[in-house]
Amino acid sequence: MKNKYVYVLFFLPIAVLAAVMGYYINAIRFERVEIVVSGYDPKDFFSGYYMELQPNWSETDCTQFADAKCPTNAFKNRYKFYIKNEQSAQLTKAVNAGIVKLVFSYRQGYTPHIVDLLADNKSYIEYLEADK
Amino acid sequence: MVIKKKATADKIAPVKKTKTTKKTSLKKTETTEKKTPMVKAIVKENPIAAITPKTAIPAHHNENYWFMVLLYFASFLVGLGIIAMIAANWQQITNNIKMLGALVAMIVNASILIWTVQSEKNVLKQVVACVYAFLIMGVIGLIGQIFHLPADIENALLLWSAISWPLLFAAPRLLWLWIPLFYCGIGCTDLKTLWQLIFDGSLYTWFHRPEINITSFGIGIDLLRNLCILGLFTVYEIFMLSKHSDHKTIRRPLFFFSGIMMYAVYNRVVKAAYATILLPNLTLSFKAGLFGAYVLPCLILGYILLTINHYHNRNGFMPFFLLGTAIEYLWIFITIAADINVPDILQNGSFNHYPFEAVCPLLFLGITTIYTSYRRVDFRDRLACYIGLLVWFGVTFNENIFDLVPCLILCSIVAWLAYKENSRKWFNIAVLATVIRILGYYADVSDLLHAGFYLIGSGLFIIAVILLLMKYGRLLWENRNEK
Numbered sequence: 215m216k217n218k219y220v221y222v223l224f225f226l227p228i229a230v231l232a233a234v235m236g237y238y239i240n241a242i243r244f245e246r247v248e249i250v251v252s253g254y255d256p257k258d259f260f261s262g263y264y265m266e267l268q269p270n271w272s273e274t275d276c277t278q279f280a281d282a283k284c285p286t287n288a289f290k291n292r293y294k295f296y297i298k299n300e301q302s303a304q305l306t307k308a309v310n311a312g313i314v315k316l317v318f319s320y321r322q323g324y325t326p327h328i329v330d331l332l333a334d335n336k337s338y339i340e341y342l343e344a345d346k
Numbered sequence: 347m348v349i350k351k352k353a354t355a356d357k358i359a360p361v362k363k364t365k366t367t368k369k370t371s372l373k374k375t376e377t378t379e380k381k382t383p384m385v386k387a388i389v390k391e392n393p394i395a396a397i398t399p400k401t402a403i404p405a406h407h408n409e410n411y412w413f414m415v416l417l418y419f420a421s422f423l424v425g426l427g428i429i430a431m432i433a434a435n436w437q438q439i440t441n442n443i444k445m446l447g448a449l450v451a452m453i454v455n456a457s458i459l460i461w462t463v464q465s466e467k468n469v470l471k472q473v474v475a476c477v478y479a480f481l482i483m484g485v486i487g488l489i490g491q492i493f494h495l496p497a498d499i500e501n502a503l504l505l506w507s508a509i510s511w512p513l514l515f516a517a518p519r520l521l522w523l524w525i526p527l528f529y530c531g532i533g534c535t536d537l538k539t540l541w542q543l544i545f546d547g548s549l550y551t552w553f554h555r556p557e558i559n560i561t562s563f564g565i566g567i568d569l570l571r572n573l574c575i576l577g578l579f580t581v582y583e584i585f586m587l588s589k590h591s592d593h594k595t596i597r598r599p600l601f602f603f604s605g606i607m608m609y610a611v612y613n614r615v616v617k618a619a620y621a622t623i624l625l626p627n628l629t630l631s632f633k634a635g636l637f638g639a640y641v642l643p644c645l646i647l648g649y650i651l652l653t654i655n656h657y658h659n660r661n662g663f664m665p666f667f668l669l670g671t672a673i674e675y676l677w678i679f680i681t682i683a684a685d686i687n688v689p690d691i692l693q694n695g696s697f698n699h700y701p702f703e704a705v706c707p708l709l710f711l712g713i714t715t716i717y718t719s720y721r722r723v724d725f726r727d728r729l730a731c732y733i734g735l736l737v738w739f740g741v742t743f744n745e746n747i748f749d750l751v752p753c754l755i756l757c758s759i760v761a762w763l764a765y766k767e768n769s770r771k772w773f774n775i776a777v778l779a780t781v782i783r784i785l786g787y788y789a790d791v792s793d794l795l796h797a798g799f800y801l802i803g804s805g806l807f808i809i810a811v812i813l814l815l816m817k818y819g820r821l822l823w824e825n826r827n828e829k
Contacts, residue, residue, distance in 0.1 A: 224516070
């Protein structure tokens with residue numbers, strides 16, 4: 215390769231992906247809101263196992279938002295939460311029981327991002343360990 | 347005859363590298379360096395081969411091609427393993443450590459790549475670049491997993507193609523991966539639309555939903571987008587070919603994908619012409635609009651593409667036409683086989699629109715067959731491979747593991763025949779078919795973590811074996827010849 219500065223380009227993917235990581239790390243630092251969800255557990259070829267979840271606004275506590283009004287338009291109709299394969303059966307039961315909530319990092323005017331999954335008001339990892 | 351000529355050209359290459367003029371037409375090609383006695387002897391023996399542009403083969407084409415293909419295959423396995431392990435979702439490790447680990451792995455990989463480029467380790471450079479390409483893909487998947495982003499494969503591939511292009515400097519062969527993934531990134535995720543990407547939306551929508559006006563805003567934007575993509579790709583191709591007119595590694599994938607695009611152009615032109623001429627319930631102004639907005643740009647762009655390829659290498663371009671046709675035809679055949687209910691046809695005699703869809707590629711196949719025969723291209727080999735591909739497609743897309751074995755055997759036979767006949771192109775296609783089939787099997791593996799370990803381990807094993815063979819294999823052959 216004649217131009218040695220071309221080598222710098224090999225670090226382009228690292229710089230871009232680090233910036234993407236930084237963007238999302240910043241995006242999950244907003245206020246937390248909890249939204250009740252329903253869904254199921256498919257498998258994705260590229261990403262592995264996840265739960266496909268839909269916000270259930272009728273069951274969600276809207277007082278956590280400004281003016282006690284759920285900003286339904288700010289959220290998508292479907293979300294994916296990545297889990298391990300062996301956790302899917304237990305979590306599906308919890309989802310069917312209606313005790314699962316998604317925790318979002320939310321600020322008005324910004325896109326909400328998933329932070330955690332709660333089952334029976336505790337982190338899903340704790341819930342799964344307790345439920346064994 | 348063609349094979350013999352190629353073999354002679356390959357023999358000449360290591361003896362003496364000659365410079366060709368930038369535009370590699372047969373008549374204008376001249377050697378500018380002083381000829382050694384050995385080259386003079388070869389020229390005397392076979393003057394045609396000596397003045398063919400194939401004498402100016404770059405250094406990286408002196409590699410043993412099946413070693414290189416296997417190395418790329420092994421790198422592919424390692425990369426796939428990385429993605430599988432990431433997909434296995436390691437919850438024991440905190441997100442920050444995962445991200446840090448991913449960045450460190452990429453920095454290490456990039457540093458090794460720079461070292462291999464600087465120290466001119468040509469083979470290792472390509473392996474590292476290939477693994478790096480998959481690592482980038484894996485890290486994009488990891489980010490999606492950590493932040494629970496929607497699994498938008500198109501955006502992920504678009505991001506990958508936008509940031510991984512510098513790797514093409516180190517390993518131009520990655521164009522074979524980069525171009526189709528870029529295609530997928532801009533909105534084309536299945537086999538059928540891959541071939542028809544450039545002209546997908548407009549007429550398809552019009553045929554299937556005739557109530558929508560083709561000149562409506564949405565369809566116009568769709569057409570404009572597709573034409574822009576084709577235009578950009580054409581500009582890119584002209585640029586690359588003018589910069590590297592004698593660089594086979596760059597020329598081949600460009601020919602391949604422009605061949606497929608040419609087929610898309612052809613297919614759409616025929617359909618549009620059919621609609622313009624034969625459909626009775628269209629007004630004259632509508633037909634004129636259809637011709638002006640659709641057929642004419644297709645013809646102009648098609649002509650540009652054909653001229654570029656014709657100018658550079660006609661014979662290298664035509665087989666890809668055939669391949670595109672074969673795949674399209676097979677796809678339609680499979681669609682018909684899957685959709686048609688034979689008793690229903692016998693009772694009602696309804697075929698819907700299928701005959702026309704099937705006649706299109708058949709017509710094209712006929713034209714290209716006559717053309718290639720007229721041009722005295724080695725047609726029999728291609729016909730054999732074409733039939734082989736038909737059979738391969740017949741058995742390959744099944745989920746049952748027992749179908750994996752005959753497919754791999756068939757691919758091995760095609761690869762062996764191609765190797766025996768000294769046809770690199772078809773050998774590579776057979777290996778590619780194997781890779782795709784194994785990829786299909788990977789989709790059925792339930793335990794991603796074990797699959798990841800298995801893929802990385804087997805990939806590294808193949809790389810190690812090939813590198814050893816490349817280093818010491820020549821000695822083995824020399825010893826064999828001495829005996």
